Amino acid sequence: xxxxxxxxxxxxxxxxxxxxxxxxxxxxxxxxxxxxxxxxxxxxxxxxxxxxxxxxxxxxxxxxxxxxxxxxxxxxxxxxxxxxxxxxxxxxxxxxxxxxxxxxxxxxxxxxxxxxxxxxxxxxxxxxxxxxxxxxxxxxxxxxxxxxxxxxxxxxxxxxxxxxxxxxxxxxxxxxxxxxxxxxxxxxxxxxxxxxxxxxxxxxxxxxxxxxxxxxxxxxxxxxxxxxxxxxxxxxxxxxxxxxxxxxxxxxxxxxxxxxxxxxxxxxxxxxxxxxxxxxxxxxxxxxxxxxxxxxxxxxxxxxxxxxxxxxxxxxxxxxxxxxxxxxxxxxxxxxxxxxxxxxxxxxxxxxxxxxxxxxxxxxxxxxxxxxxxxxxxxxxxxxxxxxxxxxxxxxxxxxxxxxxxxxxxxxxxxxxxxxxxxxxxxxxxxxxxxxxxxxxxxxxxxxxxxxxxxxxxxxxxxxxxxx
Amino acid sequence: xxxxxxxxxxxxxxxxxxxxxxxxxxxxxxxxxxxxxxxxxxxxxxxxxxxxxxxxxxxxxxxxxxxxxxxxxxxxxxxxxxxxxxxxxxxxxxxxxxxxxxxxxxxxxxxxxxxxxxxxxxxxxxxxxxxxxxxxxxxxxxxxxxxxxxxxxxxxxxxxxxxxxxxxxxxxxxxxxxxxxxxxxxxxxxxxxxxxxxxxxxxxxxxxxxxxxxxxxxxxxxxxxxxxxxxxxxxxxxxxxxxxxxxxxxxxxxxxxxxxxxxxxxxxxxxxxxxxxxxxxxxxxxxxxxxxxxxxxxxxxxxxxxxxxxxxxxxxxxxxxxxxxxxxxxxxxxxxxxxxxxxxxxxxxxxxxxxxxxxxxxxxxxxxxxxxxxxxxxxxxxxxxxxxxxxxxxxxxxxxxxxxxxxxxxxxxxxxxxxxxxxxxxxxxxxxxxxxxxxxxxxxxxxxxxxxxxxxxxxxxxxxxxxx
Numbered sequence: 001x002x003x004x005x006x007x008x009x010x011x012x013x014x015x016x017x018x019x020x021x022x023x024x025x026x027x028x029x030x031x032x033x034x035x036x037x038x039x040x041x042x043x044x045x046x047x048x049x050x051x052x053x054x055x056x057x058x059x060x061x062x063x064x065x066x067x068x069x070x071x072x073x074x075x076x077x078x079x080x081x082x083x084x085x086x087x088x089x090x091x092x093x094x095x096x097x098x099x100x101x102x103x104x105x106x107x108x109x110x111x112x113x114x115x116x117x118x119x120x121x122x123x124x125x126x127x128x129x130x131x132x133x134x135x136x137x138x139x140x141x142x143x144x145x146x147x148x149x150x151x152x153x154x155x156x157x158x159x160x161x162x163x164x165x166x167x168x169x170x171x172x173x174x175x176x177x178x179x180x181x182x183x184x185x186x187x188x189x190x191x192x193x194x195x196x197x198x199x200x201x202x203x204x205x206x207x208x209x210x211x212x213x214x215x216x217x218x219x220x221x222x223x224x225x226x227x228x229x230x231x232x233x234x235x236x237x238x239x240x241x242x243x244x245x246x247x248x249x250x251x252x253x254x255x256x257x258x259x260x261x262x263x264x265x266x267x268x269x270x271x272x273x274x275x276x277x278x279x280x281x282x283x284x285x286x287x288x289x290x291x292x293x294x295x296x297x298x299x300x301x302x303x304x305x306x307x308x309x310x311x312x313x314x315x316x317x318x319x320x321x322x323x324x325x326x327x328x329x330x331x332x333x334x335x336x337x338x339x340x341x342x343x344x345x346x347x348x349x350x351x352x353x354x355x356x357x358x359x360x361x362x363x364x365x366x367x368x369x370x371x372x373x374x375x376x377x378x379x380x381x382x383x384x385x386x387x388x389x390x391x392x393x394x395x396x397x398x399x400x401x402x403x404x405x406x407x408x409x410x411x412x413x414x415x416x417x418x419x420x421x422x423x424x425x426x427x428x429x430x431x432x433x434x435x436x437x438x439x440x441x442x443x444x445x446x447x448x449x450x451x452x453x454x455x456x457x458x459x460x461x462x463x464x465x466x467x468x
Numbered sequence: 469x470x471x472x473x474x475x476x477x478x479x480x481x482x483x484x485x486x487x488x489x490x491x492x493x494x495x496x497x498x499x500x501x502x503x504x505x506x507x508x509x510x511x512x513x514x515x516x517x518x519x520x521x522x523x524x525x526x527x528x529x530x531x532x533x534x535x536x537x538x539x540x541x542x543x544x545x546x547x548x549x550x551x552x553x554x555x556x557x558x559x560x561x562x563x564x565x566x567x568x569x570x571x572x573x574x575x576x577x578x579x580x581x582x583x584x585x586x587x588x589x590x591x592x593x594x595x596x597x598x599x600x601x602x603x604x605x606x607x608x609x610x611x612x613x614x615x616x617x618x619x620x621x622x623x624x625x626x627x628x629x630x631x632x633x634x635x636x637x638x639x640x641x642x643x644x645x646x647x648x649x650x651x652x653x654x655x656x657x658x659x660x661x662x663x664x665x666x667x668x669x670x671x672x673x674x675x676x677x678x679x680x681x682x683x684x685x686x687x688x689x690x691x692x693x694x695x696x697x698x699x700x701x702x703x704x705x706x707x708x709x710x711x712x713x714x715x716x717x718x719x720x721x722x723x724x725x726x727x728x729x730x731x732x733x734x735x736x737x738x739x740x741x742x743x744x745x746x747x748x749x750x751x752x753x754x755x756x757x758x759x760x761x762x763x764x765x766x767x768x769x770x771x772x773x774x775x776x777x778x779x780x781x782x783x784x785x786x787x788x789x790x791x792x793x794x795x796x797x798x799x800x801x802x803x804x805x806x807x808x809x810x811x812x813x814x815x816x817x818x819x820x821x822x823x824x825x826x827x828x829x830x831x832x833x834x835x836x837x838x839x840x841x842x843x844x845x846x847x848x849x850x851x852x853x854x855x856x857x858x859x860x861x862x863x864x865x866x867x868x869x870x871x872x873x874x875x876x877x878x879x880x881x882x883x884x885x886x887x888x889x890x891x892x893x894x895x896x897x898x899x900x901x902x903x904x905x906x907x908x909x910x911x912x913x914x915x916x917x918x919x920x921x922x923x924x925x926x927x928x929x930x931x932x933x934x935x936x
Contacts, residue, residue: 037528060505085562092557093607139561
């Protein structure tokens with residue numbers, strides 16, 4: 001199998017995701033792949049990290065129904081305009097038409113907020129912060145891609161309600177900080193970008209997005225945080241009685257990170273040998289491979305199994321004593337992206353050593369008795385290398401375009417993120433789209449003056465890119 | 469709030485599930501309640517126990533899509549006959565009719581097995597054992613009840629494929645053993661009953677079910693294990709090449725435990741004060757409540773917080789230093805079902821003691837320094853008491869009926885499980901149904917000769933009950 005990633009990303013992605021056991025796209029519905037064991041575990045650990053961070057920040061974990069009655073779904077007018085063209089409809093139960101048609105949630109604002117209206121009575125019930133990790137559904141008509149664009153999107157979505165606009169703004173900032181730490185743990189660089197008006201979440205006051213750059217230079221949105229203002233609160237009567245006895249609408253926010261986080265992690269870190277998983281999400285973190293030579297199987301196993309037993313108390317470990325040759329085992333676990341491999345053969349045993357190799361190829365022999373400390377430092381340096389390599393690739397894909405021609409040149413070569421000026425007019429957006437370029441928005445929400453790259457009028461500096 | 473459980477179970481159930489924060493039935497779709505934070509965490513821990521057991525038994529965790537194309541769904545004829553009347557249909561995407569209508573999975577055999585056919589090539593790929601924890605959908609037209617009967621059913625389902633019939637039979641036995649251990653951990657007694665032909669899973673060779681008895685004397689099915697034989701394998705071409713190079717159909721099994729496990733646990737263990745949670749699934753296992761008297765808040769907090777800090781490393785603990793009076797806190801955490809409460813006030817501090825009270829009301833004062841050991845023994849005795857009380861209730865609801873009149877008497881009083889003879893004819897089943905009694909099946913799969921309680925003909929001993 002040829003797995004050349006550079007210049008061949010799209011094919012690499014499909015092949016590696018299947019060969020490494022992440023998803024199987026042969027399921028007979030477009031955009032609904034099967035999560036295979038290795039892929040689902042990695043996703044499970046990934047969302048586990050995020051859930052833990054949200055727990056620490058005082059969120060409650062809930063689960064709301066998958067279906068939303070049509071009348072409830074339609075109540076927030078901006079929101080319904082944004083989504084009605086792409087929702088899946090449940091219309092029949094058995095052989096009978098349902099009394100009211102149901103939407104499969106495309107996101108959960110409209111299922112949750114009518115219930116928030118019942119849960120929230122007074123200021124003492126605020127802030128309300130909940131999340132759920134579940135699937136949402138959209139009738140994608142564009143080309144689908146596993147973990148990137150599909151009809152069933154696995155994600156973690158959070159929702160909050162606050163007494164004041166300030167509280168909501170602060171909460172949005174705290175969630176941005178959580179998402180930032182989440183991506184740091186996955187060793188994945190990103191840009192925080194405030195979306196332009198025409199691309200904010202339907203029903204939101206404003207939207208911050210996390211974008212990263214993929215190996216083909218296209219950008220990928222890997223997280224969004226919306227300040228919803230009081231728009232949904234007014235549509236769904238989410239009110240509270242404040243300290244003065246006055247009834248007021250709450251201020252809300254919602255935010256989500258989907259399976260796309262996994263897509264980005266697999267794409268950015270992977271190499272020609274297959275996946276390269278961040279330590280914290282790998283279903284197997286350390287694989288132990290005994291190197292047998294004639295007649296010494298028991299001796300090698302005894303020696304290496306003790307180290308395995310010790311490590312297995314702290315990390316997710318696997319002892320691979322299968323029948324394959326060591327080289328075949330290396331190949332298999334490299335394809336799977338396992339971060340660390342520990343080997344021992346007679347030469348190690350004689351010197352009371354263990355050989356540690358990380359997935360990036362860094363190899364060292366350590367004293368058997370110093371193994372616990374050595375593993376810890378290997379994990380640290382592995383994560384640092386992963387982070388550095390990803391950062392280097394990311395930084396290599398930052399450009400600035402002083403003119404439309406310059407932009408066209410960049411889009412014909414490495415793409416990535418391009419800073420440039422934009423006047424705010426949709427007409428100029430249309431011209432950018434002729435290069436398959438979108439206005440991603442204002443980096444960090446900052447509004448710097450800069451002339452429009454298309455029409456030359458006064459404008460602001462924005463980040464451009466060709467998004468997935 | 470009056471929470472009398474005995475003689476008032478149905479009302480008790482609705483009230484407690486809402487007041488304790490398990491589910492909210494006010495969501496505007498019948499049979500699709502919202503899982504509230506306390507309820508979802510308990511369910512999460514509950515399925516976590518089961519997942520861990522399945523992991524240990526070599527299962528892989530996967531996730532298959534929620535939707536199944538109509539043509540695929542219809543391929544196993546018995547199965548489709550059993551389910552087509554009660555499935556929910558997705559027919560439209562946006563404003564357009566879908567090219568092929570989709571079923572929301574009512575169970576996942578028909579979504580998984582076409583993919584198993586691709587995953588399984590040779591005997592080396594067997595056994596295949598996977599599970600997923602997800603929701604299934606049925607268009608219930610009967611009265612719904614949260615966690616018992618609904619249109620969205622959260623569950624854990626396992627699926628296996630084997631080379632031989634013997635392997636499948638042994639696997640079914642091993643799963644029965646896992647489910648047995650799962651319910652032991654939840655302190656819940658059950659009967660293992662082989663369902664009669666007319667009540668087995670649609671498409672199975674045979675079905676074993678776990679049934680328990682609820683406080684109102686009705687029985688509740690809380691788990692099923694099906695030997696599917698080669699029925700689905702033939703419908704979905706799930707084949708393997710055996711050691712002799714011959715292509716054969718696999719033998720399969722499937723099995724599931726749903727949110728009903730939680731319904732049974734809450735119902736059987738609960739009391740007039742609210743929930744009584746098994747230690748392992750309680751979102752908070754030990755709550756610490758400081759008993760302040762004038763001016764000693766700091767001293768009490770310092771004293772009790774140290775014990776809390778130590779316990780919190782091992783258990784899920786909460787320190788409740790809120791503004792409410794101790795009595796109100798006791799009431800709140802009792803309603804929630806928290807297994808153990810630890811208190812300390814000045815009298816405890818003076819004697820260097822801590823007061824431990826379990827949810828069943830057992831109270832003891834222990835030496836501060838002996839706290840760690842004391843907690844361990846309190847947890848053990850709490851679980852034993854819970855198990856004993858549930859067992860006593862269960863045993864009190866076992867009867868034998870020598871005649872139809874005797875059966876009628878039992879059904880008019882305590883109900884529960886009733887052993888009696890049945891000839892196997894559906895006509896006699898119809899007569900039993902006039903008493904709202906069903907033939908649950910053969911206990912442990914044993915076929916003992918016994919004359920039919922309805923017609924007097926030769927038959928076998930069965931277990932009868934009035935199921936939910």
